[in-house]
Amino acid sequence: MINIENKRVLFCDLDGTLIKTVSKAVFPKDVTDFQIRKDVLDKVKDLGCFTHLAIVTNQAGIPKFVNKEDFVAKLCCIAKFIEKYCSVNVKAVWCSSSDSNHPCRKPNPGMLEDLYEEYYDPMSKSMMMMIGDASGKPGCFSDSDLKCAENFGIDYMDVEDFVML
Numbered sequence: 643m644i645n646i647e648n649k650r651v652l653f654c655d656l657d658g659t660l661i662k663t664v665s666k667a668v669f670p671k672d673v674t675d676f677q678i679r680k681d682v683l684d685k686v687k688d689l690g691c692f693t694h695l696a697i698v699t700n701q702a703g704i705p706k707f708v709n710k711e712d713f714v715a716k717l718c719c720i721a722k723f724i725e726k727y728c729s730v731n732v733k734a735v736w737c738s739s740s741d742s743n744h745p746c747r748k749p750n751p752g753m754l755e756d757l758y759e760e761y762y763d764p765m766s767k768s769m770m771m772m773i774g775d776a777s778g779k780p781g782c783f784s785d786s787d788l789k790c791a792e793n794f795g796i797d798y799m800d801v802e803d804f805v806m807l
């Protein structure tokens with residue numbers, strides 16, 4: 643069992659975790675096709691233990707399918723909103739590489755390592771955890787969020803289990 647009260651840093655996947663599509667499509671139809679998952683933000687707020695939230699997202703659609711400036715604008719607006727709504731410090735990074743060997747593409751832990759070195763060091767990794775929807779559950783499309791947390795060495799929880807806490 644994860645000791646949530648001791649956690650201060652919450653690493654979060656973006657698509658399917660902090661936001662979902664309005665269209666119900668798996669991939670956003672365009673850059674406006676998203677809505678905030680209020681259930682997730684309310685849980686972050688209610689738990690009250692987190693001081694930092696870090697969005698870590700694979701975005702291999704940039705720049706071929708998604709315009710980079712549009713995506714950055716969307717990500718900044720989401721980060722700003724979460725910062726205000728949940729009263730936490732928010733960082734947001736993305737990896738646009740589709741190369742599974744790229745150190746920053748989840749399940750590789752490069753994005754978390756970079757954030758840790760820049761902002762969270764020397765905080766103990768026992769005070770950090772990650773949530774995502776790529777959790778390798780039966781029927782799940784991927785386990786890249788789960789594996790990313792394991793590779794970085796922190797606790798992990800599927801987002802649907804997180805909202806049920």
Ligand SMILES: [Mg+2]
Binds near residue numbers: 656657658774775
């Ligand atoms: Mg996801």
